[in-house]
Amino acid sequence: MITIPVPLGARAYDVRIGGVSPDEAATWLVAAAGAPTGVAVLVDAQVGRVSPRVAPLVAALAARFPNVRRRDLPAGEACKTLAEIGRTTEWMAASGFDRGALVVAIGGGAVSDHAGFAAAIYLRGVPFAIFPTTLLAMVDASVGGKTGVDLGAGKNLVGAFHQPRAVIADLGFLATLPPRERTAGLAEVVKAGLIADLALFERLEEEAVSLSAPAEHRDGENATRLATIIAAAVKVKVDVVTADERESGRRAILNFGHTVGHALESESAYELLHGEAVSLGMVAALSLGVSRAVTPVAVRERARRLLAALGLPVDVERRLSPAVLERIDVDKKRRGESVRFVLVPTPGTAELTDIPLAEVRSLLARTGPAA
């Protein structure tokens, strides 16, 4: 069990990572959340169907808290709409939840984005806690306080900053995670290494083979090794976020790979998983760095090799359609007529650069494997 404190003053909380029993989890939640008047448990319906860990966890919560109710959300990105937020908040009102209620998310990043946003706006704000069930959510959605849903015009275009009271990452949930989703989750771990942690990046290079192996070959793979890697990635995010809680500056380096990534994800109608899109977006951002003479070609190729070795897609060049470029226009990281990009000069370092929209289009259009 690894505990990573997120030191945000009055909104400080802990991220716990490891094998966690339902009883331990519920006990920690009591310590973190005090005495809520009710608990709204929002569960990814798919996780609810396949994971044997959901029902015992909800039962453990019901044994300790009053008015524990469960609502299963449409699996994955489908829950990230204002209409679904309407259904959740109407259900909360009908269930009698008041300002003293606690929202608990059990699911991937989509569910915690949804649950956190519902908690942020229900009665103008009630607390929430996250049980991430995917590798991506453990690494990415558990820190930062970003919540929200999608619009037709793009991903995460409405939302709120709302910090959880606790994040409890039970690695047991990963047993029923589809291999493709597990692999996709590694993209954010690679990102953490690339922007801020050379040692993590090198460790991933060393362990790429075992990390990419099917679950049955990773048996003793040992929760400890995986927990260590997840914890390192979480730590990167914690360090950046606590230095800059409202994303006015440095925090933006966490968007490495996300500007193009979001556009690809959105244009694919979410057939690409978030981590897959970020993998492609990182290759695009590295190529932008190469074009601007910030990133050595060798660094881009090294990162590309690691991503490919982990089983992540890297063939971004053939995907940069005009429609994808168009989507970058409405991306929220655009400011006026330029787009803020994160460039990586060398693994473990990152810098922010505003690139005029016209130049982005032209550079991305020229991007190619040999550029």
Added chain:
Amino acid sequence: MITIPVPLGARAYDVRIGGVSPDEAATWLVAAAGAPTGVAVLVDAQVGRVSPRVAPLVAALAARFPNVRRRDLPAGEACKTLAEIGRTTEWMAASGFDRGALVVAIGGGAVSDHAGFAAAIYLRGVPFAIFPTTLLAMVDASVGGKTGVDLGAGKNLVGAFHQPRAVIADLGFLATLPPRERTAGLAEVVKAGLIADLALFERLEEEAVSLSAPAEHRDGENATRLATIIAAAVKVKVDVVTADERESGRRAILNFGHTVGHALESESAYELLHGEAVSLGMVAALSLGVSRAVTPVAVRERARRLLAALGLPVDVERRLSPAVLERIDVDKKRRGESVRFVLVPTPGTAELTDIPLAEVRSLLARTGPAA
């Protein structure tokens, strides 16, 4: 022109009250909002149709800011739905508004609640400013930072705290305000007097006849006298809100009359105007105070006389149906099994009391003109 500063540290802003030309208004907005990359003007459609002041104001904004776009919202409470928030935010994305954009509300409290909430969640938060066009909005919606929309289960059940950058209350908008709405707006002024400003309460008693007269008889009524009364009510709210920005404690006295008021408003399917419902709710809260030996009968009758003299409804007894009592159950001011009420021992003072739900039902059921 009266300027009331709202001293909220980094979120401080001014409320300006008086006759304001479009040019003055736009100039103030430049001073308050800096250099936005675009301005999303959200207008109450009815105000847009009847008031000659909207078009010149939008034109004055367009002369000073880039990408000024106007969207007319369904008039009144009809704009306070998550579906309408979805339409506004999709429109904002389609209009190319980025994080540097400013949202401007021109309308009553419903429009500023909608616009403030859209601003709070669009790209996780952009600034906004308010041009209140009703007396109620000038007095009530311009201070406090409460934004939000309704659910089927009740009013204002989802929302956010989001402070405006500026509030500019041009009394010229009141010329086209229907008399019933103008009268309703006086309820929040009476409330301010009752909970915190004896001098304001007495002034209202003295001026009740002229305040309730039709517009054509109030000619020289003079903006100054009205501005003074509005400013006094705004000042009460500012003092309470700045002492307690997140409504953890004392701020709740502003809910005087609102617990029963919201239930009545909701149960009437919003045929009752907010101010009318608050007038009725204040009489109910005063009667609760009488039942608990906190409020002298004479105080309740004095308040009732003032409200009636201003043309506000006071016959709450015949409206307290079981359905209305049921609605208090989901009201957000309920905590656990009790409801927080504001009681007024004497005009100009208020105290908070948690009353068990069962007692509320029994007291309200017994409430009558002779109680």
